[in-house]
Amino acid sequence: MSVLVILEERNGKISRTSWEAAAAAQQLAGTNPVIAAVLGAQTESLAAEAAAKPFAKVIRVEHALLAPYTPDAFTAALRQLIQKESPTHIVFPHTYQVRDYAPALATRMGQVLLGDVIAIEDGPVFTRQLMQGRLNGEYKHTGSGPCFVSVQAGAFRGSDDAGPQQTKAQIELFRPSLDPAQIRTKPGEPFRGSAQTVDLGSAQLIVSVGRGIREAENLPLVEELAKALGAELAASRPICDNGWLPMERQVGSSGQSVAPKLYLAVGISGAIQHLVGMKGSQCIVAINKDPDAPIFEVADYGIVGDLFEVVPALTEAIKAAR
């Protein structure tokens, strides 16, 4: 077995989720070697950062056409690298970028990406979530070719701390052959959405509302609760998708990440996209009618019941206690 891990850059450094993918790769490899690859037009400093970790080697996959990111260039470059190195497993962080090209790369090599994996057991058996986190599925790779795996943010413990290792991993340069004509999409510069006026990140108390509220007309119910607590109001993605609350109040992977003292989740089932944005909260309370809702897996306190009864009662109880 040999494992190749693909590291991504964020703000000039190797991203946190990449270190988590590296940890997953190490776990998968056991005592076998793990090779790391960084891709881009300029990869020297990223490779140097990676080389401080106990990788068998670090490969700089470098080409002018690898920046900015396009799925066509990344797919072509990685296919060449995989053919040269022939790893048995390739591990990625499950980022938006990986979701954009890794399924195509796997397809081109006659394989299927095992995406958004949360655990790896002996076998190897790869666990991923089904039905919005309500069930887990254990997958096996049965193909004869390389096995492609992407790991969910936060599922593995990764660190950029190099540890006690003294010697640096050897760095190799790999120049894929890429042709501008292969690249069919033209990406623009990233830009920010509308200016954010709500900073949920610094809020101490947050009341967050999800699909369980059913209709925009019912929102005053949670607004009352937030007011009684002196809390900021936030929401899961579907509420903002429907335009019931502005996008800037959205908590989750596509919104803001928060870590208040108290996060009170009302009618939120707890899809992973939401959980990643709030599971660092000091105390989590969930009110949901479904006792099997995944939100209860991260909650400290839960009330299983009809939010239309529980929320007004809670608002009254808070008013009475203050």
Add this chain to the structure above:
Amino acid sequence: MKIIVAIKQVPERDAPLRIASDAKGIEERELQWAMNEPDAYALEEALQLKEKHGGEVVIVSAGPERVGATIREALAKGADRGIHIVADDLAARDALGVAQLLAAAVKPESPDLVLTGLQSEDLGLGQTGVILAELLNLPHASLILQVEISSADSPQAQIKAKRELEEGWFQSIEMPTPAVLTIQSGGNKLRYATLMGIKRAKTKELRTLDATSLGAAAAPVAVLDKITLPQKKKSTQIIPGAAKEAAATLVEKLKSEARVL
């Protein structure tokens, strides 16, 4: 322009789930089914593009007989016709196996644009659109919120799409047609089917294609071996009692135990 929307039928969101006795699927008896919500956003984008530029919206969906109802729902919302790939073995196929079926049905249609939701609410693989693009040898972009098309009537039609990045960032992506886009939810407001639409849908063309006529399924590479219930990592205190009583207990615990109030 001709737009194909690939749609999946999934268990209704609040449906109670039971693991099947072989632990390889969920118990389908008594289950209610619905259109995968991200696919509903893909359909909405397609219908709006048609309203702007004219053309045709074609639905393609794979699955057993029950899938016909979800295709009819899309026709009631305004799609022009549907293709139902009748397949009873979807669970035995991996993401590539399902995408191969869709690609075989889409290819002879020579669409200008293929749209699909970015992921399904049941398996959550989030790969079908990207694999489809690779199989059809078309450019693609994922996590798209808005689509603009210039010179829609010409073979040189160009797409400009707004793509969602992480942490509140976006970018715009340009590409030629034909292309495949996977649509993120929230870019548009979903429409409801009108009574007239529901009536019209009954007379619209819904063609069935037998999956076996689209070529033999390759052996799956990724195999779902066992479905289990997630293990709780944290011990959650479930507060019992009627609403009023539970609320009072919770406030007390938040004050004296968790000390967050």
